[in-house]
Amino acid sequence: MASDPHDLPLNRRAFLKLAGAAGVAAGCSPRAATQKVIPYVVPPEDIVPGTPLYYRTTCRECPAGCGVTARTREGRAVKLEGNPEDPVGRGALCARGQAALQALYHPDRFIGPVRRRGATLAACGWEEAQEALLAAIAAARARGPGRVRLLTRPEPGTAGELQRAFMRAAGARPADRVVLEPLDPAPLRQAARALFGRAEVPAYDLAAARSVVAFGADFLETWLSPVELTRGLSTGRGRTGEARTRLTWVGPRLALTGVSSDRWLRARAGGEPAVALGLLREVLDPRAAVAGVPADLRALQPRLAAVAPAEIEAAAGIPYAAIAALAHELTRRRPSALLGPGPASQGPDATRLAALLLLLDLALGNVGRTVRFGADPGLDPPSSAAEVDGLLASLSAGEVDVLLVHHADPLGTLPAALRAAEALGQVPLVASFATRPDATTARAHLVLPDHHALESFGDVSPRRGVVALSQPVMTPLHGTRPASQVLLDVGRRLPGGEAEVPWTDFGALVRQRDLERAQRAGASDAATASRDAFQRGGRYEAAPAPAPVALAPDAASAAVALPRAAAARAAGELDLVLFPTVLRGDGRSADLPWLREIPDALSTVSWTAWAELSPATAARLGVAAGDLLALDGAAGRVELPAYVYPGLRDDAVAVPLGGAEALALAPAARDPSGGRVLASRVRVARAGRRGRLPVLEGSPYQHGQEIVPAVTAAAPSVPRPDLSARMYPEPRHPEHRWALAIDLDRCTGCEACVVACFAENNVPVMGPEAADQGRYMGWLRIERYLGEEPGGELDVRLLPMMCQQCSSAPCEPVCPVYATYHTAEGLSAQVYNRCVGTRYCSNNCPYKVRTFNWRDVRFERPLDMQLNPDVTVRARGVMEKCTFCVQRIRYGEGQARAEGRPVVDGEIVPACAQTCAAEAIVFGDANDPASRVARLATGPRGFRALEELGTGPAVTYLARVRAPEDES
């Protein structure tokens, strides 16, 4: 019975007493006194608390130059995403690009200039630092040319222009500025120069190619412009039937890029040129009747025909029939694209390999269609290995007084055999502009820390028709100064410097240059046009028409020769394959926590380098995964934990690049055209101890369960279990049913989605010990299966695994406190502050996608500044998992409601789908039959993980397509 409110026992007096007591109690709380919330006295322009503000800028993690949209909240960058208007990345950003944010908030960053005092670097003022630099350069300049050298990353833009002007002011010759790009595809550039007279790297249009053959070129990971090339391949993978792009991988090791391939030719290390030669032999064969082959090229046919298939077979290490079959496919499926060499195939014949591939492209009519010359602006091509080695020789000889190191880390990216450390030791002043300590700053005398890229102005032109602009997205965190500004200031003060360096402010110079571009483009209001360009992220013009190329017959003739036969192998020696990975890159960002924490997609190893052996080799050596291997090469000796990988030839051992271990093994040799040689041989033996090898995988085999099915042309749909018999009604989702569709035929395992998830959802980094114990906190993992059973056929399949947001979620009924429950929109919600931590939900989850907070995680300043304020930081003892980025769903729904309209399909995008270069992840409302996700999910390739359990996942996977084996 409802009682009369006047009869309530709480009268006015009692209420006041209680209120007073509560007020006093609240006032006594120890935290109340220290926490202050102060409103802005003068609110900064554009900043509305709680509302994200986006800035466009450019990624500088690799030379590809993808556009970036930086999301800022309350004046600090919280997430990096691609720039949808940028033709390079088109809205996607790779794992390393996104992790650049962690370099911004890196706790080890230099917060101001430091100067060497004895063994340590001690803080000094900017005045002192610049004066010291000025004095040293002025003195060196007086001693003649060549006494000042600059080692820089490629700067194809205003920064490069300024550097050259500065070097002129410092009395240096043009060659004194050396451009270091550790993973530069130099052989390709050399071959193009020799064959076509164009020292440039062609642009590849993979979307137009029907067949792609990669010779160790990991174009889905690090090679050239991985985001752009991934999208190109993915476009071809979106086509069905015969038109679906077919990818062939050639090399001793099946790299992650090779996992996306339809065929793997297990050429021996160094056998790739022989494969290419065999292909050319078959393509030029009159029986192949390939039309449109240039006469100069056709003239080589008799010489090619003279090479015996047996010789090719011996050099390549694979049957000639496989090469002939691939050649047959290429003649049938045109246009195609032949890519290479990549770091994994950068042997002594790499330039010859590059030349053969270009000749093949020419013969098959790919040049001008899928392989386009004329796009490389050539503004700041990386120096050749010979030039870099020349610089080191000068340093060692004491010919250099001042070495400026600008975003290059010779000690951390060059083979140890080059003895760069000793060379640097001969230089009286090594000045670095690094933002955080690296191997080179450990030997520098002066560090003048640059702003992070997200704090600076800049421009780069990764290709003709694209000028990618950078602008600060937030106030600099520390007392750093733009490196270009330092060069400008110092250069002006050198004798006669003002003539060479007539500018005063680098940021103004960048803006001025863009204004000039706007004027050149004929903008009526150049200032507005330039501001628009900065807001858009750059100036994008249509790609230039491909430049016609003319073949130099002599060079072509020189390329057509069987590579030197492999030298006899000494006992215990294996071919060393150094391969780049998408997370480790060239090693300059390998210390960023996300990139270390997230397991490599292929080996699932995190936090350490490893050495791969094939199962047969591991068995022969008596090695199990995790045993330490001693690798002994001509260049050096390292010990690495072994990882057993069936995707490697038995005569090879593979070590990832991007760390000191690979550099210790890399030879000092150069190929005849001046390129870096990464291939060598090492003796491999058991070290007799166990190493730490944190792996994410339990078993890499499907054990007959067919967890990740694939479809073929003959069987184009996945058999689905009959789930019609149900005891309980399906939960109803009256308004929305959020769902994901993941196309496994497009997914490359590039891990960009995983990094995006870490950044968006404040997922903590736990460290190697936690990884060892199964306490990796990632909400999204790439499951990788190598085949059905150990020792069976190698059949790599990837499965991005996140919370499946089941309709009948096994996790929900077992929670005693309703910390997890089913929402009306189909999400399996997790209420962190209700969770008591029984972990029953995780035990009962067949997908094992829930992660538990085994300990407190602290984000200490400045790490806390990266946290996404829209997502709770979880406490110790609670369970967490993928939410489909519920904060983004709510934001999108709120926007739609505010505008009085329904949510539009594609408007809400979770972080993983947003950054997927392959567009493999599609999010939407399954209730709307017209939505992309609903249409994809009902397609024949659709299947759900462990569907027979009847959990009703909201994630539909589209099965990988297996290309038919025999090419008819």
Place this chain on the structure above:
Amino acid sequence: MSPNPRPSPTRLERAVLAMHGRPGPGYLLLLALCGGLVAWGAYAFYLLFTQGLQLTGLGRPVGWGNLICNFVFWVGIAHCGTLISAILFLFRARFRTAVYRVAEMMTVFAVMTAGLFPVFHLGRPWLAYWLMPYPNQRGLWINFRSPLVWDVFAVSTYLTVSVVFLLVGAAPDAAALRDATTGLRRRLYALLAFGWRGTDEQWRHYTRAYLFLAGFATPLVVSVHSVVSWDFAVSLLPGWHSSLFPPYFVAGAILSGVAMVITILVPLRRAFHLEDIITPHHLDMLSRLVVLTSLIVGYAYLTEFGLALPQPASDPERATFLYRATGHYAPFFWTMVTCNCVLPLLLLARRVRRAAWALVAVCVLINVGMWLERWVIIVTSLSHDRLPFAWRTYAPRWPEWALTFGALGWFFLLFLVGLKVLPPISIAEMKEAQAHAAAPSGTGTLAVEVSHVA
């Protein structure tokens, strides 16, 4: 029936009172040992409480380990008390009289041990009370579909009923002790005697109440461990999801409970010279119970494997059972089979049943086996779920062992203290039994006869 000479009533009282006398050095040593174990466990829990479960060996996919295993183990131990005191009472199994008090004490203390572990294992143990349905202004409620909530009810009900059963059963004895002691002890026994004066009226009510309580407690013997087994059986995990679990768990619980009773009784009768009260006959009867339940448990093992192995090779259930028997944890599995199914068969030999120390050895090993059984069920199933990519093994770390052995210490500490407080042998019922034996025709007036003694 018993071949031993029947002890006289005065011998009984003297024996019990002797147990409550000044503790000997052996007792104090045991007390210190148990106290030390408890302190070790308490320290481990302090660390878990302040630093989180990172100190355990748990991870993903194995989210439960030693701690939940201990919970199930101690709930299992708790079973036998009610079985002996209630079910055997209803079935008029005379041999229970000498041993049921020890069994009941064991029950209460084992539930008190078991109840700790669901709290210990929580990520946020300070919020354990959120599993209780209590009205609160936040409008939060518990999820009655969760087996963990059923556990809360099952275990708390079981604790309440067994405490009531123990105290009611002990009231006449407490009254006897009240009259024989002075000072603080007298006050304590006055409290425990609930105003017992031994009148006819009280005896009439008492026997009624005891019968009702026995009837009330009997279904709990089946229900508690059935509910605990549902923690596993209602899940989706291969190796857990089985309709066999409730009877299988109950049989296992009785096996381990009876084994624990024997493990305690044999040293007890030796230490307090109760050989004439707790006779080889009693142990013999308990041993037979062990053999029976062991056969049921063995049958359950066979059934599990018999159902799983004929499945197709890709069946996860089959894979899990093969993993159990041949995988990483196979040594534990085979130890478990040996301890639970093979060793108890030795008790088929009367010679072993009558050799007290052989009996104890077998019973201790049975409990090792039963602990391993729970561990094998929990850990092998979790570490080998459907997605092979997520497989990972688990090894407990020292805080989990500290809590495991701390619990053992806690249980025996309670028991040691309990021995000094309650008569471990029911004086009243023993005398009643003697009266029965003295009047073979059975007159129905024994309550009156016994009451004179009390």
